[in-house]
Amino acid sequence: MYDLHNSVILKEGFPDFESFGIRGVGILFRNSFKKEHYETAKESAKNSGLDIFSVLEVNADKSGDVKIALKNREFVDILMINAKSPRAMRAATESSLVDVISHAFIDQSSAALASKNSVALEINLADILELTGIKRSLLFSKIKFNLLLARKYKLDIVMTTGASSMYGLRQPRQMMALAEVLGMSNAEAKRAVMEFPKELVEKNRRKHSGVTVKEGITKNG
Template sequence: MYDIHNSVILKEGFPDFESYGISGAGVLFRNSFKKEHYETAKEASKNSGLDIFSVLEVNADKSGDVKIALKNRESVDILMINAKSPRAMRAATESSLVDVISHAFIDQSSAALASKNSVALEINLADILELTGIKRSLLISKIKFNLLLARKYKLDIFMTSGASSKYGLRQPRQMMALAEVLGMSNAEAKRAVMGFPKELVEKNRRKHSGVTVKEGITKNG
């Protein structure tokens, strides 16, 4: 499993990711990418057996924040936008340079744009676990609505641990079980946890290396 959204590496280094069934993990930066910190993490990861990649999550209150975030596109493997307003959400889903809407809450018009521009939606496990009672119920209702939109508009929707420490990491089977509770089929849950995250990382690496894939043919340049 590839866990795109977690804060563990920069805080704690490299705990035993393998015991959680995690073979790839994001090095998460919030609002600004620090290349020197990422290079240090890459060097430290060499003996860990873990495939690491850079992730930038930008909090966007307005459309201008999204435009600023796009300047980092070539610097990071994964660009996530945490849209805080409808205008920011629209700006993020209008751009094919954005990979993911994090903490995904999306409306119908933005879902259509996200589909057109191949912008994926994240379900963040920590968001759910940190809430209780009516607040958790409301969040789950919103996630289920987003799942319906994802099906309608053929959007990729995937799960992350959202872990802030090693204690927040989860095994794939645990995350898949929750995905099914949220309304995913077994096949959808498997892709959301085991399939799409790794595919996204590998696709972006090909783009950054100048390799594109179209209709099953790999081309350089």
């Protein structure tokens, strides 16, 4: 499993990710990417056997915040936008430079734009675990509505732990079980947890290295 939304490393170092079935983990930065911190953490992980990559999550209150975030695109492996308003959501889903809408709750028009620009949606486990009672039930309803939109517009879903400590980490089978409770099929859950996150990291690395893959043909340039 590749965990795209995880702030454990910068806070606690390197717990035993492999015992949780995590093979790839993002070093998460919020609102600004600090290259020196990333390089230091990556150097510390070089003998860990983990695939380490950079993730920038930007809180966007307005469309201008998204435009500023896009300037960081070339420096990070994964760019997430946490859209706080309809305008910010629209700006994020209009850009193919955005990888993931984090904590995603979208409307139909934004879902159509996300599909056109290959922007994925996140389901964040920590968002769910932090809530109880009626608030959790409401969140489940919103997530299930987003799953309906994802199916209609053929959007990819990224399932993440959202962990801020090792106690928030979960194994893939636990993540998939929750995904199925939320309404995913087994195949959808497997893709959201086990397949698509790794595919996204690898695709972006190819882009950054100047290699693109289209219709089964690899091209340089």
